[in-house]
Amino acid sequence: MAIALLLAILLVILACVYLFIAHPVWFPAGVSAHAAGVDHQFAVAFWLLGALFVAGHIALGISLMRARRRGKVTYTQGDWRLEALWTVLIAVLFFGFNVAGVRLWSQMKFQQPESDAVQVEVTGTQFEWYFRYAGADGKLGDTDAQRFAHPEEGNPLGIDPDDPAGKDDMVSTSLVLPVGRDVDLTLRSNDVIHSLFIPAMRFKQDAVPGMSIHAHFRPMQTGEYEISCAELCGTGHYRMRASVKVVSEAEFKQWVKSKELPSTAK
Ligand SMILES: [Cu+2]
Known part of the structure; x- marks a missing residue:
């Protein structure tokens, strides 16, 4: 069962990485003045979250293999320090994206367009x-x-x-x-x-x-x-x-x- 699950995880990773890299379905080419900025912001988020996604699945696979080798699974109450750490890291990531995108967003929304618009x-x-x-x-x-x-x-x-x-x-x-x-x-x-x-x-x-x-x-x-x-x-x-x-x-x-x-x- 663990092997089947491991294979399924591997398949999910491979399929997703293929979609990430090969772009079989993607945006049309950007043709506005701010398109390059949006694409850059998008690519940073995409690669960062993609790396986290792959790392998360590899960690899941490793813990599956370990549990299989040990032959038994133990119940734990978790670790509050670890939970606090990844909650803070995710918060930093989330607000970091917001701060990085705010300039582009305000250019489109709050700054005045040229007078001949x-x-x-x-x-x-x-x-x-x-x-x-x-x-x-x-x-x-x-x-x-x-x-x-x-x-x-x-x-x-x-x-x-x-x-x-x-x-x-x-x-x-x-x-x-x-x-x-x-x-x-x-x-x-x-x-x-x-x-x-x-x-x-x-x-x-x-x-x-x-x-x-x-x-x-x-x-x-x-x-x-x-x-x-x-x-x-x-x-x-x-x-x-x-x-x-x-x-x-x-x-x-x-x-x-x-x-x-x-x-x-x-
Ligand atoms: Cu509508």
């Missing part, structure tokens, strides 16, 4: 993402989802029809961004908690009903990348996908113009 309001709703751009006046119109939200009439967010600032707002179901410029997102939700996850940008932020949450990042490479909802938000959660298209500044301007025309004609 593209402002986009992101609204999560069961089960669609909507991206709103302010239009020529640079101002977003007021919304009241309960009174005015009519997706079938082209007003899914409930932009107040009487607010002049909302007349030229552009609402899109895909996020289009210029490359190399900060994007300042304001996240909102019309129903339950959603989470905007853009793996290639190493960006993830919850959208919470009743709150406007700011976070920013800077895409550094043109291309089309996946957006998904990372919060189980209902039966249609699996299809709450969208894409972010990162284009050149000129293409972005052109896209804005093409979206603006019909709404200013209204």
Whole structure:
């Protein structure tokens, strides 16, 4: 029995080490300005915890072998000093990760984006993402989802029809961004908690009903990348996908113009 258990432990270690090193399933390449920092933080945690995982399993295997050699197992009450030691070590590790990550986190969350940042309001709703751009006046119109939200009439967010600032707002179901410029997102939700996850940008932020949450990042490479909802938000959660298209500044301007025309004609 002990041999079978030992083999099982060995197999678990080998399988996990293979997944660690070969990366058969992994993140897409990071294409935002802070992606390298996030990847570094992730790799440190990954290797440190991976080494602890392997060491823990080897210790388990050795104690199994020892018990088998002795032929009997004894019951002990444990050792409070050892327990205190590893509790403190784990606490140091945990808070160490927090301290190491706080700079990156505050860069995205609390520091102001560049003044030329593209402002986009992101609204999560069961089960669609909507991206709103302010239009020529640079101002977003007021919304009241309960009174005015009519997706079938082209007003899914409930932009107040009487607010002049909302007349030229552009609402899109895909996020289009210029490359190399900060994007300042304001996240909102019309129903339950959603989470905007853009793996290639190493960006993830919850959208919470009743709150406007700011976070920013800077895409550094043109291309089309996946957006998904990372919060189980209902039966249609699996299809709450969208894409972010990162284009050149000129293409972005052109896209804005093409979206603006019909709404200013209204
Ligand atoms: Cu969702």
